[in-house]
Amino acid sequence: MITVSHLSKEFVSGDRRVQALKDVSLAVPDAQIHGIVGQSGAGKSTLVRCLTLLDTPSSGTLSIDGQDLTALSGTDLQAARRRIGLVFQHANLFDARTAVRNVAYPLEISGLSREKRLARATELLELVGLKGAEGAYPSQLSGGQKQRVGIARALAADPKVLLCDEPTSALDPSSTAEVLQLIRDVRDRLGLTVLVITHEMSVVKTLCDSVSLLQNGTIVESGSVEEVVASNGALTQQLVPLPPLSATPLRSGETALDILAVGDAVDLPFVAEASRLAGSDVPVMAGSIERIAGGRVSRLRVAIPAGVDADHIQSELRRMGATVTAPVSPEVAA
Numbered sequence: 001m002i003t004v005s006h007l008s009k010e011f012v013s014g015d016r017r018v019q020a021l022k023d024v025s026l027a028v029p030d031a032q033i034h035g036i037v038g039q040s041g042a043g044k045s046t047l048v049r050c051l052t053l054l055d056t057p058s059s060g061t062l063s064i065d066g067q068d069l070t071a072l073s074g075t076d077l078q079a080a081r082r083r084i085g086l087v088f089q090h091a092n093l094f095d096a097r098t099a100v101r102n103v104a105y106p107l108e109i110s111g112l113s114r115e116k117r118l119a120r121a122t123e124l125l126e127l128v129g130l131k132g133a134e135g136a137y138p139s140q141l142s143g144g145q146k147q148r149v150g151i152a153r154a155l156a157a158d159p160k161v162l163l164c165d166e167p168t169s170a171l172d173p174s175s176t177a178e179v180l181q182l183i184r185d186v187r188d189r190l191g192l193t194v195l196v197i198t199h200e201m202s203v204v205k206t207l208c209d210s211v212s213l214l215q216n217g218t219i220v221e222s223g224s225v226e227e228v229v230a231s232n233g234a235l236t237q238q239l240v241p242l243p244p245l246s247a248t249p250l251r252s253g254e255t256a257l258d259i260l261a262v263g264d265a266v267d268l269p270f271v272a273e274a275s276r277l278a279g280s281d282v283p284v285m286a287g288s289i290e291r292i293a294g295g296r297v298s299r300l301r302v303a304i305p306a307g308v309d310a311d312h313i314q315s316e317l318r319r320m321g322a323t324v325t326a327p328v329s330p331e332v333a334a
């Protein structure tokens with residue numbers, strides 16, 4: 001389990017102070033995959049540096065399996081760091097080393113014999129689906145394969161935790177899908193607890209069990225992916241955006257309503273019910289249905305005809321089980 005408790009980080013240069021992280025608390029249970037998302041400048045890199053203890057937090061604690069890493073120093077700190085496997089955007093392999101020797105590299109200080117190191121590295125390459133590529137040099141591998149080698153190397157020292165910093169940002173869509181599947185497989189097989197820093201919502205949708213949104217150094221939304229989507233907050237729009245609106249935007253006098261349904265509620269006839277209550281057809285302006293974190297989510301924007309009590313329809317659709325809101329600035333016909 002990863003526990004981050006009231007972590008803050010302030011940078012001071014001259015008389016300028018930047019509060020990069022403010023009271024960040026987070027608990028990721030064993031064998032869960034947690035995503036941290038946020039815009040540029042939100043504090044993601046600072047969080048990674050604090051989690052790997054490359055930066056010292058100004059206050060707060062960070063523990064893995066109950067061991068407070070912020071209280072350690074010297075060899076104890078080195079040993080604790082080895083329990084965190086790191087995967088970066090670029091695998092940063094040694095060009096002059098073969099795949100197997102890249103994976104074996106972190107074991108060179110472990111005291112294991114050369115044969116044992118190479119045997120372990122060969123095993124790990126097989127685990128990441130690169131059996132047969134032991135002798136390949138990085139220049140002979142695709143971007144996705146290099147990242148697989150990077151993941152094998154991160155696993156070499158038997159970590160309890162995998163910290164992935166933008167693991168797929170440099171990959172094409174098919175390599176991205178492969179690497180995300182691999183991270184899931186590794187979690188399933190080895191029971192690792194995984195923290196993924198990403199700006200890609202597709203990574204959260206396909207990989208994460210839970211997610212936190214970091215904004216200006218503070219976690220503003222956090223929970224299971226399903227909970228966060230159902231809460232209709234900032235992450236809902238980012239994870240399940242409404243597609244571009246239809247050719248017929250809202251006409252004068254009409255009221256737009258956004259309908260969000262999660263799980264079995266996706267199957268309920270919201271549009272039919274809204275039409276019945278309105279006494280005429282309620283057109284759908286935009287809609288999407290997606291499978292996220294194993295569950296289904298639908299979003300619809302409908303146009304309630306002029307002269308109809310939209311508030312009443314809103315509360316009736318809520319009673320059926322949807323989250324219904326009136327969008328702040330719906331697209332209106334010119």
Ligand SMILES: Nc1ncnc2c1ncn2[C@@H]1O[C@H](COP(=O)(O)OP(=O)(O)OP(=O)(O)O)[C@@H](O)[C@H]1O
Nearest residue numbers: 011018019020038039040041042043044045046047
């Ligand atoms: N060494 C530093 N000295 C002073 N300020 C810093 C330092 N490192 C980061 N900051 C500031 O802390 C805030 C968070 O930066 P950080 O790099 O963690 O954000 P980020 O979410 O990783 O952004 P990006 O996605 O662009 O990398 C920013 O305001 C940044 O300017």
